[in-house]
Amino acid sequence: MSAPAPLIADVFDFELPPQPYPGLRPFSKEEWPIFFGRECMLDEVIDRLVGQSLFVVHGDSGCGKSSLIRAGVLPRLEQQFARGGAGWATCTTTPGDAPLENLAAAIAGITGADDEDHRHEIRRILNSGGHGAAPLAQYISGRRREHVCILIDQFEELFAHARHHGRQQANILIALLIGLHKLADLRLRVVLTMRSEFLGACAQYDGFAQAVNATQYLLPRMEGADLLRAIQDPATLYDGEIAADLAERLITEAGGTQDQLPLIQHALMQLYSARRLRPDKTWRLEMADYPAGGLRGLLSDHADKLVDGVKDVPQTARIVEEMFRALTEVNADHQAIRRPQTLEALIKVARATEGEVRKIVDAFRAEGASLLRPYGNAPIALGDPVDISHEALIRCWSKIADEKVGWLVREFEDGITWSSLIVQCESFEKDPGNVLSAATTEERRNWLSGRNEEWAKRYGGGWSRVQKLIDASVAARNEQAQQETRARRMKIFRWGFTITSALMFVAIFSTISAIEDRKSADLAREESEVARAEAELNLRTAYEDRERLAADQKAADNLIESLQGELKALKEAAAKAPADSAFRQSINSADTVIQQQVEEFNTATRSQPRIYVHISGPGQREAARAFVKRLTRPTRALLQITVPGIQVIKNPPRGAFLRCFDAAECKEYGARLTERVNDALEYPQVTLQDFSATFTDKSTIRPMHFELYFGPGDIIPQGEKVMAQ
Numbered sequence: 001m002s003a004p005a006p007l008i009a010d011v012f013d014f015e016l017p018p019q020p021y022p023g024l025r026p027f028s029k030e031e032w033p034i035f036f037g038r039e040c041m042l043d044e045v046i047d048r049l050v051g052q053s054l055f056v057v058h059g060d061s062g063c064g065k066s067s068l069i070r071a072g073v074l075p076r077l078e079q080q081f082a083r084g085g086a087g088w089a090t091c092t093t094t095p096g097d098a099p100l101e102n103l104a105a106a107i108a109g110i111t112g113a114d115d116e117d118h119r120h121e122i123r124r125i126l127n128s129g130g131h132g133a134a135p136l137a138q139y140i141s142g143r144r145r146e147h148v149c150i151l152i153d154q155f156e157e158l159f160a161h162a163r164h165h166g167r168q169q170a171n172i173l174i175a176l177l178i179g180l181h182k183l184a185d186l187r188l189r190v191v192l193t194m195r196s197e198f199l200g201a202c203a204q205y206d207g208f209a210q211a212v213n214a215t216q217y218l219l220p221r222m223e224g225a226d227l228l229r230a231i232q233d234p235a236t237l238y239d240g241e242i243a244a245d246l247a248e249r250l251i252t253e254a255g256g257t258q259d260q261l262p263l264i265q266h267a268l269m270q271l272y273s274a275r276r277l278r279p280d281k282t283w284r285l286e287m288a289d290y291p292a293g294g295l296r297g298l299l300s301d302h303a304d305k306l307v308d309g310v311k312d313v314p315q316t317a318r319i320v321e322e323m324f325r326a327l328t329e330v331n332a333d334h335q336a337i338r339r340p341q342t343l344e345a346l347i348k349v350a351r352a353t354e355g356e357v358r359k360i361v362d363a364f365r366a367e368g369a370s371l372l373r374p375y376g377n378a379p380i381a382l383g384d385p386v387d388i389s390h391e392a393l394i395r396c397w398s399k400i401a402d403e404k405v406g407w408l409v410r411e412f413e414d415g416i417t418w419s420s421l422i423v424q425c426e427s428f429e430k431d432p433g434n435v436l437s438a439a440t441t442e443e444r445r446n447w448l449s450g451r452n453e454e455w456a457k458r459y460g461g462g463w464s465r466v467q468k469l470i471d472a473s474v475a476a477r478n479e480q481a482q483q484e485t486r487a488r489r490m491k492i493f494r495w496g497f498t499i500t501s502a503l504m505f506v507a508i509f510s511t512i513s514a515i516e517d518r519k520s521a522d523l524a525r526e527e528s529e530v531a532r533a534e535a536e537l538n539l540r541t542a543y544e545d546r547e548r549l550a551a552d553q554k555a556a557d558n559l560i561e562s563l564q565g566e567l568k569a570l571k572e573a574a575a576k577a578p579a580d581s582a583f584r585q586s587i588n589s590a591d592t593v594i595q596q597q598v599e600e601f602n603t604a605t606r607s608q609p610r611i612y613v614h615i616s617g618p619g620q621r622e623a624a625r626a627f628v629k630r631l632t633r634p635t636r637a638l639l640q641i642t643v644p645g646i647q648v649i650k651n652p653p654r655g656a657f658l659r660c661f662d663a664a665e666c667k668e669y670g671a672r673l674t675e676r677v678n679d680a681l682e683y684p685q686v687t688l689q690d691f692s693a694t695f696t697d698k699s700t701i702r703p704m705h706f707e708l709y710f711g712p713g714d715i716i717p718q719g720e721k722v723m724a725q
Helices: 030-033 041-051 067-081 098-110 116-126 129-143 155-163 168-183 196-204 207-216 224-236 244-254 260-273 294-309 318-326 345-350 354-365 392-396 407-429 438-448 451-461 465-518 518-548 552-574 582-604 618-631 663-679
Strands: 054-060 088-093 147-152 188-195 216-218 241-243 283-285 329-332 336-338 385-389 610-615 647-648 655-658 681-683 687-690 705-710
Touching: 030 067, 030 336, 041 054, 041 067, 041 216, 054 067, 054 168, 054 196, 054 207, 054 336, 067 088, 067 147, 067 188, 067 241, 088 098, 098 116, 098 129, 098 147, 098 155, 116 129, 116 168, 129 168, 129 188, 155 168, 168 207, 168 451, 188 196, 188 241, 196 207, 207 216, 224 241, 224 244, 224 260, 241 244, 244 260, 244 294, 260 294, 260 392, 294 318, 294 354, 294 392, 318 329, 318 345, 318 354, 318 407, 318 451, 329 407, 336 392, 345 451, 407 451, 407 465, 451 465, 610 618, 618 647, 655 663, 663 681, 663 687, 663 705
Parallel strands: 054 188, 054 216, 088 147, 147 188, 241 283, 610 647, 610 705, 655 687
Antiparallel strands: 329 336, 655 705
């Protein structure tokens, strides 16, 4: 945040930084010896700053605002005026999640009284807003005889803080800045750096637009010659050189975009790390050293290597994804931006231990990486903010930026899914019957297993509301399954009774025929009596099965096998009768009939179609219920239809459609079900839509699953007067 001002004798002493290129992060004040290419702009800023107490530097993201002030203006103030015997003290802060606390800490550090009591005293002065300008200047000058310059970097963070936490601190700080501007006490100067797109936000605070207009400086873009110096000159301080064609290639590829300077500096840092030393310890980077992936590929590959380099952390890839999804967002202008999070919040949303998250954060913020801040290896507290160093990482790392499967897209889609659940919660809270369909319930339940309450907070919360909806939907799905089981058992019983009755009829008919056959009268009479007794026994057994309702699928199979055994016994008895006897002919005829009935029974006991009805508004519910009642009316047809429920949906399709999702089921049942549905309707006419080719994830759809959609308009059941709009 800040550091004590150096002694005048120390201002001119310096050591070269560990490497000539900082990478994606801004230059620091200590890196002024390797800061090249902004000399003309630096002179202009110094000349203007000397004559005013507030100075606002703005420009695009990545244009070098922070580096200009940190590595250019602040060291120049200390050095230039030290030559004349005048000292300057400088410090740096950012608004972050605590704008006034951070500013108080920076001022306390520069005054040499960095303790809790002095911070509270400074905070009381800051809380006075515009009235605190003169007391603040007096407080600082009373403790230091030098001039003081405070850099509030990334000032746009103040507007984000106001959006998330209210405008109280923003109002106080901006009133203080306006007061300092009007006071014009040149012992204290404040420099703001801010992205130009936030200039409009300044007008939302009384008097601030006027102050900004009077003090603003739009940072110009670096020209080609300036960029060449920024690329080539630092290398000479480290006994190396950058080939001219490589420097030109870097400038051309960056193309003057908002990420130009960060990408070039990051690429140079990577190339320098992989340099090959000559015997005399000198080095040279040429086009042959430049990878095919270019600037964006270098950054994306670097981030991937950092992930791969984290050891002893289970599920590293998942934790990294959750962290960076939390650290990014899409703003109202559909631009990907940074979203700082405290270390504690990252731990919660990543569903990982503190040690695991710390290892990953430390790998990404270490010197030579600098993809997250705070930079370096100093310990960070749980309440300290963690932030992406520059939005170039969001735009260039393929894992984040991929337009189809990138983390940013997936997070955006998850946000839409969550919003739809909140909308469904509102409907459920008004009518507890408005639960999710069985297929949707399982899908949303699995999806929620990868989210938690901390994640939901970024979309306004509502975790407990969604959990209640899911619990109710699961209960409704289970009840639906039980009803289907009971209905299936009753069908098995009815078919078992029918087959047993048919066998009894055959047995009686066979007995009569045997009696009429004079050649085998005695034998036929005896066999007929046995068959009739066995059939009566089977009939009693069927009644007992009905009372016990134990006719599940396995029981049904046993019943069929038993009945076929009885038929076999009758056929064996018939075989002993003469070939031309009426008894034997009747048994053979019955064999064919019974086998057909058994096959029909087997078909009927399979899963019956379930049609989920979706309507476009509550006004259609009465008509839909009348239609469902007619559609599911008991019938002699083998194809019995179940309708688990009726659900109101948003954005329904226009028209009326029956949708199928399995190719075999679409072919076998689609047309028949469509006909059955239209038979139960006078209006509208329902058409079949085959989704089997596009709906490839069959794991979320149960067999025989169909969906019926009614768009806005009337629903008129066949033979009914009910109508809904």
